Amino acid sequence: MRKLLIPIIVIVVVGIFTSLFVVEEGSRGIVLRFGKVLRDSQDNPKVYQPGLHFKMPLIDSVKLLDARIQTMNNQADRFVTKETKDLIVDSYVKWKIIDFSRYYLATGDGNRANAERILNSKLSDRLRSEIGQRDIKDLVTDSRGQLMQDVRNALNNGYEDKPSEVAPAATEASASSQEERKAPATADTLPVDNKLPLVNANSMAELGIQVIDVRIKQINLPTEVSDAIYQRMRAEREAVARRHRSQGQEEAEKIRALADYRVTKTIAEAEREARMTRGSGDATAAKLFADAFSQNPDFYAFIRSLRAYETSFNSGSDVMVLRPDSEFFRYMKSPSVGLKQ
Template identity: 45%
Template sequence: MRKLMVPVIVVFIAALLMSMFVVKEGERAIVFRFSSALKDANSDVVKVYEPGLHFKLPLFDTARLFEARIQTMDDQADRFVTSEKKDVIIDTYVKWRIKDFDKYYKSTSNDVSTAEGLMKRKVVDSLRAEIGLREIKQIVSGPERKKKEGEATDTAVTDTAAVTDTTTDAATTLPAETVEMLAEAEKPLNAVVEGQRDQIMANVLADIKVGSMEDLGVEIVDFRIKKINLPDEISESIYQRMRAERESVARKHRSQGREQAEVLRAKADLAVTQILSNANRDALVVRGEADAEAAEIYSAAFGKNPEFYNFLRSLKAYENSFKSKNDILVIDPNTEFFKYMKDAQGTAN
């Protein structure tokens, strides 16, 4: 009898161990009996086992564990075509978790790669439809930032004041067309592209959430666009075209600037010439009036004593004639030039 107790105990312990299974935190389990999932007796719904220690019939029941936590599907980027018939490469990721474990098992046999492959197909189809309705500038741009009340008005007032000040200062020295060009350049850019990237993500999330729950039994928690790139084969050509456009605009502004500079320079030269001409004219008039007045004074002064005037003029002539020691004059000493040198009265012959 004792010899039979040992095998019985061993069989009992083995049967007990085979009848127990543990569900870890973050997991759920379904028990299958002859390939059919066990259902709850009260609700006739497949019974899902929560984390903890559970029991099953050994040899007849099989427990299958499922990941219940949120998982991330981060696959390779795909190529999409916009409404402009241009290619873009979009990289996305999806956050998902199992909601209906029975449906998930029937659809994927508890294979994560199979589930993600089916979800990937749904994501690509939905995203392709959304991208095909929009242009590149709408895809890459996010929503316009909503300014607080009063912020836009204050900014507009500041910008207007700046333009007004600039225009007022420039109006005193610059032509009207130059002032208009400067004011136009200082205006803020009001034409902002209405971005729809967030709207695209919301639409795709709503679409795949319904389809994934119905077909796979999974709940799509979130869908995001990580990165949007242009294909390598066309990126360089686009950059070249953008560079050419910017260079064309730069050349246009430079030529307009040179034109305005020439106009300003010509007007400045004309103004300088007019100012100098008026100044020279006024100087000549003042100098002529001064010379006339000086001549009148000299005439009135020397008219009172002509002989003294002749004497003073002769002394000035002597001073100018003998100023340099190297000067040599060959003159007859009896000429009238030396009459005051021989006689202070100027009467000697």
């Protein structure tokens, strides 16, 4: 009896531990029984909130889904504006799961890659449609916020552009007239009675998710277009620079010519004034000398001779060849001779 008690206790303890599971905060749980989603009394898939829960050991399995807001960074893609101009748009999406049972069934065992692939396809189509209705000016101004809001609302509420893309691994059509949504064709294939209520096929509610926000991170022109625009801008700036330089050189030549004219005019006027002043001074001096010397011509002749002697006899080596009776030596003779003459 004691030998049988130990295995029984071990089996009971293992059964208790395998029947317990914990859903952490920020997650939600879905229980699968024999591969089929466990439903409540109202035939709705049961979603387990964070906490400690029980399940049937061995026959039940738990799938945990992330309930937090997710971020999907899209690869930059080329779009065409209303002006038929190409743009490279880089964007991202914030989304979260709002219907965990639908999300699990529609994405194939809660595969996030499948959900983001479908979301990325719908986002790209919607962005292409919205950008095609706007020009570049609208995309780089405040109206870009309206564009993001329109894209988010279209993803959440659905649109009539075209039927939505359905993941091949996530769903398959049924033979009934209502074309009810079936389980994904994967290794964990669910039975056909895992039905989902019908929703707008073009909305993200089809996947059980909600788009929280759509943002454009960056808008660039294609490389070939950017190079052409930069070359044109450079040529325009160089043309403007050449025009400014030529205008500056023209103004500089005008200023230099005006300065040269003023300098020449000032010098000429100064020279004229100087000559007139010198001429007036010379005339006044000549008049003074004439008036002074006219009073005594003999004294004037004597002074002139003394100045001539002073200038001529500066050096003892000077030689002068003159006649002895020359008028130059008139005042070097005896005073009587000089006075008589």
